[in-house]
Amino acid sequence: MKLERTDPRSYTPLTEEERRRRAESTGGEPMLDFDVTNDSESTAYIGYHHVDVLLGLQHPRTGEPAELSFYITGQIQELLFKLLFTEVNRIRDLLFTDSLDEALRYLRRVERVQRVLTTTWEPVSTITPTEFAAFRDELGSASGIQSYMYRQLEFALGNKAPRMTEPYRPVGWAYEQVMAALRAPSLYDAALGVLQRRGLGVPAHCVERDFAEPYQPHAAVEQAWARVYQSPREHPDVYALAESLSDLNHLHAQWRYTHLLTVERILGHKPGTGGTSGVNWLRKVAEHRFFPELLAARTAI
Incomplete structure (x- = not known):
């Protein structure tokens, strides 16, 4: 108007x-x-x-005041997903060229962005069940599972799942972007390349593989990370990389759990939008961790 x-x-x-x-x-x-x-x-x-x-991109569909909090929070998160996706790919490319100092600097930025991302759930957490019910029908089949930017971020971090590209197939341009992220090497692929070039015993097939397929953990990679932790002075920059990746993993898990708790507070155990089971589905998703051998090495040390 x-x-x-x-x-x-x-x-x-x-x-x-x-x-x-x-x-x-x-x-x-x-x-x-x-x-x-x-x-x-x-x-x-x-x-x-x-x-x-x-500021012209907000178009709530009801007269419920709480809808604007829900609406704007979703848009803010999409912008932060874009920022994280861009920075994660930048870090990946720096690791491929063994520019670890610069990669670590950008990882510090990613950490700050992740912390902001988690706090974006705060406005939504104030929405009561009655308020949400007043505009939920307007969402129709809309669900966060349809966020192509978030899916690209998950792929960039290494959570490759070809079946998760299906929700985007009806939207050609979004499907192409998601598929490109699926086929590209992830941040973890780049980190494993660093370990291999440092002579830490990472098998070639762990770094020379079909990047569109889910990564399969390997005992030799776990041992490589364990060596880094056992001899931090011998590999100080790789040790710093391991801790930065662990921070990233931890903060992403915090975002997922906060999402779970927020939805549980508003919806209880109602089914989620977009055909998901709601809280039960989110709880399963929240259990996922990136960089599997980096986590397993902690048990072995």
């Missing part, structure tokens, strides 16, 4: 009643008093961040 343009220099704040009417008339879109698509009525900040576009 295009609003009547006014001169921003003569802007006066809207009254509470005017804000309510404006919100109702725009279906929840930003309450702008002038046309920000006109360059002369924008600012450098708006133009750089495309704030007008960003």
Whole structure:
């Protein structure tokens, strides 16, 4: 809906009643008093961040106030998934060139982003069962399992599962992106390449494989990580890499568990959207860990 343009220099704040009417008339879109698509009525900040576009992407479908918290949180998470996917691939490529110092620097950034991602569940956790029920039907078959950005992130971290590409097949462009992430080497594939080039006994078939297939743990890889932990002064940068990957694993698990607890608080044991079993399905997902031998080595040491 295009609003009547006014001169921003003569802007006066809207009254509470005017804000309510404006919100109702725009279906929840930003309450702008002038046309920000006109360059002369924008600012450098708006133009750089495309704030007008960003704030025009929220379209709640009901009058339930809590829906906006749910809506915006989902969009924020998608943006953070994109950031994490980009940074994880950057780190992977740095590991392939043995640029461990730089890779570790970017892993510190990933850690910060992951912590922010987990806190995004906080607004959603305040939604009561009654509030969620007021807009849940509008979701239809929509489910987080359909997030192609999140699926690409999981693949980039090494959780390769070809069957998980199926939800995207009806959407050609999304399916192509997800398939490309499935076929690409993961962060863990790159880390194993580092171990092999350091002469830590990683078999060739563990690094030269079909990256689209699920990774199969190997005892020699577990032993390689154990050697790194037992001799940290001999392999200080690889030791630091092992701990950074462990932090990544830990923080991703925290995000999954927080998701589980949030859904449990709102839905109880109702079935989830998108055909999942809800909390039971999320609990199974939350048990998954990346970098299997890195975790197993802790038991062996």
